[in-house]
Amino acid sequence: MNAVTKPVVGHNAVQAFDVERARADFPILQRQVYGKPLVFLDSAASSQKPRQVMAAMTHMAETCYANVHRGIHKLSQESTDLFEQARSRVARHLNAAKDDEIVFTKGATEGINLVAQSWGMAHLKTGDEVIISTLEHHANIVPWQMLRTRLGIVLKIVPIDDRGAFLFEEFEKLLSPRTKLVAVTHVSNALGTVVPVAAVIKAAHARGIPVLVDGCQAMPHQRVDVQALDADFYVFAPHKIYGPTGIGVLYGKWERLMEMPPWQGGGEMIASVSFEETTFKEPPHRFEAGTPPILEAIGLTAALDYVEALGHEAVAAHEAGLLAYATERLSAIPGLTIIGTAPEKTSIVSFNIEGAHAHDVGTIIDRQGVAVRVGHHCAEPLMQRLGVPATVRASFGLYNTTAEVDRLAEAVLKVKELFG
């Protein structure tokens, strides 16, 4: 065997990541809160926006904004081009097979509801089973419960272990001839657990079952290739990946989208309308009734440009460092329990402090300028499984630093000082 030394270039090379330089792109990080520099550790709820995103949206609004797919005037044409380029940009980022596999929605939640109401209503019937997991956000529970009420489908729940890890073997046992869809999160928003979605998809596809992945918490932290994953549906929230609110992305395989009837009716999604009969456009426009989020699509383009320029691997390495450091710092605090210790985690640390409720902890931490989320994180069934009413959640973005983790740890010590 000859030893071949490959030059370290191409996508394997991890770019050096300059966090201070990245922070300069986020003006809000200069803010003082209660007289102290803001430490923002709530990016899992929504990330902050770099100047580049806001600048792109402002530029469009100031130079060529008009409604899309409507007029023949110049601005409408330019806006339509930019809007469709945004679709193309998202498709390239996700490595979708074609641009028209990208549907713009008003949010990730709407993307899941679209699949449930359109694909689900057309393909599911009484007694059919849909598999979700204990880790799901309410957005990937409630739409299926609504279908259960309407259609009499059965929800099967993949259990987790005490560390919050997805139990793959238990998932396999739930697969049955009645299983018609698997809908799972890629990363738990409450614990940071990474679900082995590639293996889930492989196992489901072996039985001809399509899979929807809720990618909201994965997209900011790793490069997702929907073709490599072979996901049938993949949804994500641009506002969690440094883009604007008001827009969501639903990726659907072309053949899946083609087998789905329209969901909401209105302008934009029709081929022709008479009072006797209406014919519908093909996907994705079939699913984009009404004026879409135009400026937001341009903001999303800028956000994807931004993270790609920084390099997903460099960002991921930086965030992995933050997670490891935070886990170590927080674990050393007596009385603090980390909730969620699965072997595969990303960018989220949930914890509780003995003798203090998460809300009291949140208030005390907040007053020291550190923003964390407290509560059930829209994952009440998960909290019930773990036997906690709520947790304190610190979540990291590309702009966070180890010094900020230190501020968090110091803030937590104040809880002990007060609650003794």
Next chain:
Amino acid sequence: MTETLDDLKALYQDAILDHSKRPKNFGKPAGATVKARGYNPLCGDQVTLYLALDEQRHIHAVGFEGKGCALCLASASLLTEAVSDKNEDEARELAGSIRRLCTEQDYRPSADLEPLLPLSGVRNHPARVKCATLPWHTLVAALDGKGEATTE
């Protein structure tokens, strides 16, 4: 940092911490005639309040069960002491006063509210007002015979 601690000390006064750690009248009292459950779906705080009312709507005994943050538990504990041996109208008036105490900066409570003054700390923490007022909403629900109260 001292200023921060002072501000937090004003919220988590000793009385609040004591009541939350060792709540008074925890549990269902003997002779309870009505109960109501209060729930804050945003944070998961929940209290069940029991009242022993006689035919003249006089409150003979009060107790509560529940789980939640220090502010919610302390408020429920303080409530049980404050409304015990009050009549319905007095209890309702008290609930109204507490709402003002928890939200209005310039509210001047009457002298009989003194034991409840530690709750006023939430005035400077708008996100936490509901924690302190939940037991009082639950009290009104119990008196109304509604059984359920929520704050959102």
